[in-house]
Each structure stands twice: as structure tokens, then as C-alpha cells.
Amino acid sequence: MASRAREITDADPDAARAFSVSQVNQAIGAALQERFSDAFWVVGEIQGYDRDALKSGQRRWGQVYFELIEKETGADTVKAGIKALVWGDAHNAIRAKLKAAAPDLRVQDGLQVKLLCQVDFYWPRAGLQLKVLDVDPHFTLGDMERARRELIEKMKAQGLYDRNRGTDLPAVPLTLGLITSDGSAAYHDFVEELRSSGYAFELRFVDARMQGGDTERDVPTALAALSADPDIDAVVVIRGGGSRSDLIWFDKEKIALAVSRCSKPVLTGIGHEIDLSVADLVAHTSRKTPTAVAQFLIERARDFETSLADAARRLVTGVRDRLLTERTTLNDAARTWREATARSVSAYREALARAQERLKANAQRALAVARERWLGFPGRLRVGQRAYFQAWADKLASYQKECAWRDPRRLLAQGYGLIYAGGKLAKRVGDVRVGEFIEARLSDGLVTANVLALKKEKP
């Protein structure tokens, strides 16, 4: 083979010698084998494996054909690619090795791998490919971890890591966007759990691929569509349990960003026992399984229902307490009024009693005095009888004398007169007018006179 390769490359281009196709192919094969005799490690991303692996069971040697690609740094475009093949035995050994390193790690599209390869040339068709012999699982795990860490750091730096957690999850999110694969166990588990709760949940369902390369397209599209729906309270992203390598899609930037930027709170249940994907980390709330997400929502509804019942109870007791307080206040006021009235009534009654008492005492004293006086009277009468009546007789005689003395007739007889003007006794000059007729009573009759002049004298 080696000599045949040299035969062609060393040939004189001008010579009129030509090679058959098989000669060319074999010569290329020989050259490749000489140059690439040893196996070597290749780092790249697996593509086209998932679909082809389904057919491997029908192949005699169980081989799988796929492609190893390299992407442009920081971009999604393919820089280079090469066909690859793994024979059934190597395939099984590789799967076992990955599983031993991490129970849920398996070969699949999108996975970054480090593979031990040999250049394989199928000369009849000039088919060049890499024959995969072995895998370094630590590279894959390390790469997944590194990519994940980098994405987390990047999102933190851009303020996107906690962004969705900042959205407002209503007390009871009843209208939910649901993103999952139609007919999957995740879909049934979630819907049935919610249905059995009896709460009025309403789901806006979007069918999306939850594994394989389509995931990276479907999930962000669905998130964007539901994010724009004004009726939705929260978006639920769920999938059944899968391998860790299935989860690589939820460590992808596109999905993580779509979750972070969703205007609704995103609740994830993408089913992984050990690690949380980046989508989980940036989501509003994350649970391990679809059922757990449903339970979270039901719990929230139940809590709310309980708090409603509490509110109703508080309302009833609050009103009762309030009315009780009012009644007590009224009762207190009434009692105070009653007591005050009773106090003043009894005060009056006491005063009255005291007055009666005093009256009685006074009356008795007065009676006693009177009795004393009247009881003593006859004795005194007997003792001072004569003197008593003599005194009265003397007093009477002197009264008579005075009366006789003051008799006007006696005064008239002595020469005094009484003057009447207009029928009235005139005592002063002012009682009489000039020209007026006046009467003067003397001891034995009346004299009528006309007043000529008046002269008042100073007293």
C-alpha cells in the first residue's frame, strides 16, 4: 500500500500514464494509514447521533454513524465537521464508561465529547471518517460543568440570573401557560394532579419538544408566545425524568435566557435528581418533577382558600366582638346613669328624712314648751291673780285717760279748728288754693270761708 501511494505521488505528471479509480482510492488509503497509523483524541460536539442510533440495532455490527462538529467560538455556526462511526462493541463500552462516570450521562446530540479515534478510510467509496474507539467521560462532565458555570456567571453579570424571580407570582396562579411534550408522562402527571385538586385551573398548553436539538428552538418560542398572553399568571415548563445529558438543553443559553426574560413567573419541573439545570436556576420556582410543580400550585391555592376561610371567621368574630363592645359601652352608660340617678334619689330621700326628723323634733319641742307654759298657767294665775288683774285694770284706766285726752272734740272746745278743703282735711298751706271755698270745723259748728291769700311760713 505504502509503495503504491508513492508510486502515484512520485509519478511524472507529463507522462502519459493514468490510474484507475481504485488505484487512486487505495493509494489515498495507504497514505492516510501511513500518516495516521496511531489513534488520537478528538474534541467535538456530537450531531446526527440520536436519529442514527435508532437504526443501530438492525445493523449486523451494531455500528452508529454520526458527525463530530466544531462550532465557531461564541456562535452557533459550524466551523468544521467530520463523519464518525462507532462499532457496536466500542459503542457499548463507551456507553458503559459514561454511565460509570455519571449514572445519567449518555451519548447524544449536542454533547461535547473527547473521543479516541482512528482515521478510517473506506477505499471503494473513498469514504473518510473517524472510527471511535474510546471516550473520556471526565471531559464531558467537566465541559458541561464549565459551560454551565460560564453561562451562570454571564447571566449574573447581565442581571438576568434573578430576573424571573423578580416577577410577581399571584397568590393563586389559576391561569397557567404549560410547555411540555404532548402526550408525555410529564403532561399527564401534571394535568391529572391539577385536575384531582378540584381547583379552577386553566391551562394554555403549548406542545414543545423537550429533548434533542429541537428543544433549544421550541422552548424559547413557546415561552415567548406565552409571555405575551395577558391572561396568564405563570408559565410551567415540565418534562419527565431524563438523563443528565438530556438536560444539556436546559443548560443552553437560548433556553436559560428565554426563561429569564419571560414576563411571567416561570415554574420548572424538568426532572433531575442531582443537579439543577441553568433553566431551573434562573426560573422563578423550580421543583424536581411535574407532579411536584402541580403540588406547589395546589398548595398555594389551598393556602389561599384557608386564608379566605380565616378571613370569613375573623369577619364573624370581629363583628360579634364589635357589637359586644358596643353593647357593653351602652350597658355601662346605662348602669352609670342608673347609679347616678339612684344616688341622687337616695340623697334627696335622706335629706327629706332629715327634714322630717328635724320637723318632728322641733314640733315636739314647741309642744313641750307650749305644754309647759299652759300647764304652769293656772298655778301662776292663782298666785298672781289679784295683781295681774289690777295691772290690767290700771293699764285700761290709763288708756281711757289718754283716749279722753286725745278726743278731737275736747281740742275743738279748747279753741282748735279743723279746716277742710274739697272735703279733705287740710294740714298744710299747700292743701289749699286761693279763691277756694274751705270749711272750718269749730267746737259747735261749721264756718265756710273763701281763701284770699296764702302765706307759707318756714317751719
Next chain:
Amino acid sequence: MSKKSETYAQAYTEVQKILEGLDQGDIDVDELSEKVKRAAELIDFCQKRLRETELQVKRVMEKLEKTVSDE
């Protein structure tokens, strides 16, 4: 937050406010019956909303496909 949950949240906030007023004796006896009636209505509204229907699932697949084809 959707419009539905907004009215829902508002209703609940109003109930809480009335309860607070009741606890602190801020509500006059004259307006007591009116407030209590209102709170009872709101609680009833919230409770009914929680249980008014069975689970409903609407597919918005068509919407998504439209969005995809637009891109």
C-alpha cells in the same frame, strides 16, 4: 399578573383592609353592616373563583406555529 388575578388580589386586599379596620375598631357602627356585607361578598367571590370550574386545557399550538413561521 393577569387581569383576572389582579381583581382577585384586589378583592383579597380589600377584605384584609376591612378586617384590619374591624380589629382596630376603625369602622363606625353605622357603616359596620355595609362593610361586613362587602367583605362577605368579596370572600364569596374569591372562593367561587377558586372552585367555579373544572380544570380546562386550551391548546395554543396554532399560535406557536404561527409565531414560528413568522420568524
